[in-house]
Amino acid sequence: MPKSSSSPLLRRRLRQGRDRLATALITAGGIGVIAAVMAIGVFLVVEVLPLFWSGSPEAPQVDLDALWQPQTYPGLEAPVHRWQPALPDSDPGPRFGMAPLAWGTLEAAAWSLVIAVPLALGAAAHSALFMSRRLRAHLKPTLELMEALPGVVIGFLAGLVLAPWLERHLGLGLTLLLLLPPGLVVGGALWSRLPARIRRWLPLGWSALWLVPWLLLLWALARWLAPGVEGWWFGGDLRGWLAATLGLDYTNRNAIIVGMAMGFAVMPSIYALAEDALSGVPSSLSEGAQALGATRWQTLWRVVLPAAGPGVFSAVMIGAGRAVGETMIVLMASGNTALMTASPFDGLRSMAASIAIELPEAAPGGTHYRLLLLAALLLFIFTFLVNTLAEVVRTRLRRRYRRLGVSS
């Protein structure tokens, strides 16, 4: 058979040809896929550019001042920031001031970081330094599950359960806030007074679990104290006191609610990254400090945290990126009023929520449409930059740890 005689050469040719073809296909496909993913930025830029250059009649040019500076509108005396795209075209015309949206986005993100960062960093410090290994192995997946909770569910609970509850129990909320930190410290002091036999039953490594009943106890205490606190300091009505003394109106869905809900959503991702950074610090450093007589907390504060600082910073940055772009929570918990007030008890409207609500109704190619795309572009650039920064910092840090680990 001629086939068998010429086959080794032919087969090799065939195999090599197939290999080359497959490599070419993989290369083309891979580059294509990556290009498609990267095309998002290009698309947004291309769609937004006409706002600033072209002067075609259906998409008139917009100047930057009008977007970001307060404007004088007919019927209003002082120049104000307004985002009212849906006003009828005839008399006042739509008002496009992007500033309230940007403000709302940043305000929501800032409040959620205020809630999430202390919780996440505290949790990371505890689980990196104090927690028993067995508990830690279970805690990480649990918090990963918490990260996976969908935004709609958190937003629903924040907007329809937490917001009305807090509105009715404002005094209790404040009491809890005031009572929890000292309550925990008192709990720690009580623990150190316990006889050693009981303390061995409640080791510090498992305190994350046995502090839960203590927290419930504190909550009960706060419920009992709340009417007293509200009566003593605020004349029995915290809301009225806020309105009368500080001039703050309490809206049902407000920046604080958004901050709590989004803080809850963002906290696990900050925790995961910060914990990686803290527990990645070469153990020779912390062991050295402890050998010199430092307590574990002193070790954390003086040795581990300075070494892991960049990693913790990048964790917070990634949390900020998530908080800025989160849509459903803000949409459901913020009331969506485009205001520019510093009061945490006012509603807000973020860019992401605006896009979600308004883009399906905006005529493609119109000014409103392009402005919403501009908002998307800003979100894209912001998160991309923040994430890149965090990634670069993390890679540097990893290299540093490796050097430290080798030199020890």
Place this chain on the structure above:
Amino acid sequence: MKVVAWHRSGRVRLPRGEGPWAWLAAGSVSLSLLLLALLLMLLATRGLGHFWPSDVDQVTLADGRVLAGRAVKEAPLPDDQGMERLYRTDNRDLDGDIWEWVPVPDIETLSQPRDLVVLERRRWGAFIGRLVAWLPAQGERREGAAAWDALQARLAALDRQRDAIARLREESLLPLARRLEAEGEHPRTVRALTEVQARIRALHEAMAGDVLILESVDGRRLRQPVEEVLGAMRPNAMGPGAKLVAWGDGVWRFLSEGPRAANAEGGVWPAIFGTILLVMLMSLVVTPFGVLAAVYLNEVAHQGRLTRLVRIGVRNLAGVPSIVYGVFGLGVFVYGLGGRLDQWFFEDSLPSPTFGTGGLLWASLTLALLTLPVVIVATEEGLARIPDRQREGALALGATRLEMLSRVVLPMATPAMLTGMILAVARAAGEVAPLMLVGVAKLAPQVPVDGDFPFLHLERKFMHLGYHIFDAAFHGNDVQAAMPLVYATALLLVLVILVLNLTAIFLRHHLRSRHGSLSRY
């Protein structure tokens, strides 16, 4: 060495305490765990508790008014006059409202009479009251227990008839109507159509005619056509076993039926179906492309500065907000590609768009793009974990790169790919924001899959569990009434996502232990 053991065992007590900060740090872990537990418990109790047929109270007030309903919650009255209690009294057609606030001190007597019935109706929501009489279209009037038995038998028959009508409509009426539309007025089709219509009409007529005489607890009478009644029970007369059966039935109907009353009642079957179909289509798209890109980045591309930059870029795209992907999907897929497709293939139906509006195809493509970085990163991690000597060994034995990839590397990376896919699915199942731009619908009773060619209708809009939550919770007329169903839907969504994530975690663990042992020899 000694120091390490000393540190790890944690048994040696340090001379000084750790100070207040250590306790605050521990407290933040417990607080997060507590909040998570509270959230899950709230969803579970409210979501599942809604289907439990709880007892109905009959309340007599001090001013002589009588009402019946289920207690929902209590709130303090202004000026410290005690509590007031919210009852869900239903009977929207009689009272115009389904809620009643009752000051607790005004309650004279509170009882649970065994003869109170709860009827679930197609219009006006539920009815709570007493069954007075049963007036069938033919036959004699029955009262009391006999009326209840007759009603139960009739309801079972009605269920069968409804099923028969639905089947006729699905299997005969709709295909015939479509054929009529496509082929024009063919006499045989028209005859078949009228025949089916006549059968449906006959079934409807067989269902109609029976009437219930109902009486609310304060004595107002009501004539209720039986074909409008979907279910009847007497919760106060039911034992725990019967209640459990009713509960299971309620859960099953929630999972298997479509929504009613502007998404405030009924089930979520179309939303479950839409979510699953969307996610399946998405993973069909995202897995091959993600693996392709990962293989290119890790195995084929020259490992230089550019590749490193691209890798960082892809990784960062996972952090770009989902709404931005939604904007991209709307601008490029819906308006760009969809508009083109409409101009080329569906010109006769313009200006009403076919693909130029949001739909299943565009939504799944958008989600695929959104989850592409997840798959790429997970697969790349798996590929990087495979030791180089495996590749070198294959090449040294004379394999080409394709053979090395397909016989050695990819099979070893399969768990990583699976993990990536499951993580992608878990992320996509919870995303709602981009879908709001590219094709989710408030109400789409037509499931995108049916017996009509091409069976899978990619251009149709679809329902989604997450959007169902948003819509029912924020756009309903009576949010309070819709809340239990929203809780149940939220619980369902969370359960789906938890199961997916647990699978991914398990797979990743499995993968780590397998390759951990592999790199040791």
